Amino acid sequence: MYFSKKDVLLDQLAACHNDPSWFPPFAEAVQGLTAEQAAWRKDDSSHSIWQLVVHLTYWNKKWLNYFVGKETFVTVGDNNDSTFQFEAAVNKENWISTVHALDAAYLACREVIAGYPESKLDEMVQGYPGECPWWGAVSNLCTHNAYHIGQIVYIRKQQGWV
Known part of the structure; x- marks a missing residue:
């Protein structure tokens, strides 16, 4: 059986999004979290689950825009704090909206x-x-997603929110 690069990349994206595989996908990693849990931070030097979701949304949309030619690649940047920030009030509606934004970006x-x-x-x-x-860029985007999804799962486990 032959699998194309596209097949492999679509499988990687599905594994990050909502297809349980070797690690919990995003949809499972955030399931059942309250807004307060999502916004919790150990300290000022760590990120909350909410911040990680905002960060992943930013980069998935950014690379999608590069891929379709809506934006021209300039630099990867230094991954500064601005890609982790959210202005929304911590409440159920805003948390659900944040989750839906990343879900939509994956789709x-x-x-x-x-x-x-x-x-x-x-x-x-x-x-x-x-x-x-592009196959390398998309593959690395998937690895980036898997890394941060792992952080989300780790925070949940640390806090007993499993």
Whole structure:
């Protein structure tokens, strides 16, 4: 059986989004959390689950915009605190809205990649320093998602919110 690059990347995105695999997907990792739990931080040097979700939403949307040509890649940046910040009041409605935003970003990424020809994945990311094919960028985006989903699961376990 043959699996294309697109098949593998769509499988990775599904594993991050809502398809239980080797680690709990995002949908499972945040299921049942209250707004107060999501906003909890150990200290000022750590991120809350809410901040991690905002961060993942930012980067998934950003790379999707690069992929479809809505934005031109400039730099990965220093991953500064601005990508982790949220202004919303800590309440149920805002937390649900934040979760839905990342869910929608995952769906959009999966739909867009599924709709593009396989050849797009072999093209280089324009403006990226060095050679970076789209399949590598999307694969790294999935790894980034898995890393932060692991942090969410770890925070839940630490706090007994399992």
